[in-house]
Amino acid sequence: MKSISDKLGEERTTLAALTEGLNKLETKLTADRAHLAQTEKTKGECQLEVRNMTNQIEHSREKLNRSRTERESNAAQREMEELRKLLKDREDDVQKLAGEADGVHAQITTTEAQAQVIRGELAAQKDGIESKMAELEKQKSGKESPRDVLAKRIPPVLYRRYEQLRGKRVYAVTRTTDGTCKACNMGLPPQMFHKLRREPTIDQCPSCNRIIYYVAPAAANDGKASKEEG
Secondary structure, three states: OHHHHHHHHHHHHHHHHHHHHHHHHHHHHHHHHHHHHHHHHHHHHHHHHHHHHHHHHHHHHHHHHHOOOHHHHHHHHHHHHHHHHHHHHHHHHHHHHHHHHHHHHHHHHHHHHHHHHHHHHHHHHHHHHHHHHHHHHHHHHOOOOHHHHHHOOOOHHHHHHHHHHHOOOOOOEEEEOOOEOOOOOOEOOHHHHHHHHHOOOEEEOOOOOOEEEEOOHHHHHOOOOOOEOO
């Protein structure tokens, strides 16, 4: 049973790793495409500003040519200088955004290639993995582990308690040889201890709630019984 479970785990891990890898790449692609779209939009807005400023500079040049006084000439000249500075800034912005867009586009191309490789692996392996997993599940369902066999011999209420204890304790089962719980070292009620001694039964320690059973002192000293971890 363990070997089948291990094989199932390996197949699930392989399939999950491929799927997770593809999901991460697709998430990255979505983010990069959104980034690229925003960058292109901002670049387009800057390019529009460049065209508008170029037209404004031409308009200012015309005003400079038509100026008849020194005051008009100076005002038109200052306007052109300010516009040229703004135009230079916007042209720099366009260049930076173009470089950023090229970088993001290159990343998208690389990520798409990686995603395509994983898609190919999934397409090639998924059917085979799922078929193998179905066969392993079929084999597993046709077998019972020793643990399953023993679980059927335990009263359902007690078994449920055992499963609960396994999540809280280092071990869920202990023993007694002299009326003392070997897990918490607390004394058992005499009536419980006598019942454990007389009958092949199990119970719960009133102090720590672990499932407890009786082992004769001689057997315990010979090492034929020990605490069970669960």
